Amino acid sequence: MAKFAGGEVAFVGVIACMSLCASPRVDATITCLNVTNWLTPCISYGAMGGSVPMECCTGIHELNAAYKTTEDVRKACSCFQNGAAMSPGVDYDRLNELPGKCSSNYPYRVSPDTDCSKVGFALSAQSSKYLI
Numbered sequence: 001m002a003k004f005a006g007g008e009v010a011f012v013g014v015i016a017c018m019s020l021c022a023s024p025r026v027d028a029t030i031t032c033l034n035v036t037n038w039l040t041p042c043i044s045y046g047a048m049g050g051s052v053p054m055e056c057c058t059g060i061h062e063l064n065a066a067y068k069t070t071e072d073v074r075k076a077c078s079c080f081q082n083g084a085a086m087s088p089g090v091d092y093d094r095l096n097e098l099p100g101k102c103s104s105n106y107p108y109r110v111s112p113d114t115d116c117s118k119v120g121f122a123l124s125a126q127s128s129k130y131l132i
């Protein structure tokens with residue numbers, strides 16, 4: 001009888017942890033849709049040059065502010081890479097100029113050759129939060 005009650009307490013503890021312990025991770029996830037929304041205004045510059053739309057810089061800043069984990073950086077990297085690959089005539093050198101033009105950084109170089117599974121945060125002289 002006492003043994004059974006003890007098991008029940010442990011079981012309730014597991015259930016409580018399943019709802020409480022897991023919740024802090026849920027709100028910090030960047031989706032591909034987020035990345036698309038933030039960076040779509042940047043594609044016209046990537047394809048044609050000209051002036052950088054303000055929405056593009058805003059998007060880059062919001063994306064950088066949204067990175068919480070290495071997984072976020074990797075996911076955004078592959079979303080950006082896929083998005084760029086589907087944008088005809090996009091010039092990767094121009095895409096990589098954008099953070100500088102927006103007074104910001106990407107935590108990785110956008111290129112068809114970038115291995116997004118290996119990118120992540122790295123410290124740099126310019127920024128302690130995000131960089132190449």
Ligand SMILES: *[C@@H]1O[C@H](CO)[C@@H](O)[C@H](O)[C@H]1NC(C)=O
Nearest residue numbers: 027028029030031033034066
């Ligand atoms: C990503 O987009 C969803 C749906 O539009 C939004 O609710 C969420 O806040 C966005 N994530 C971030 C980190 O802004």
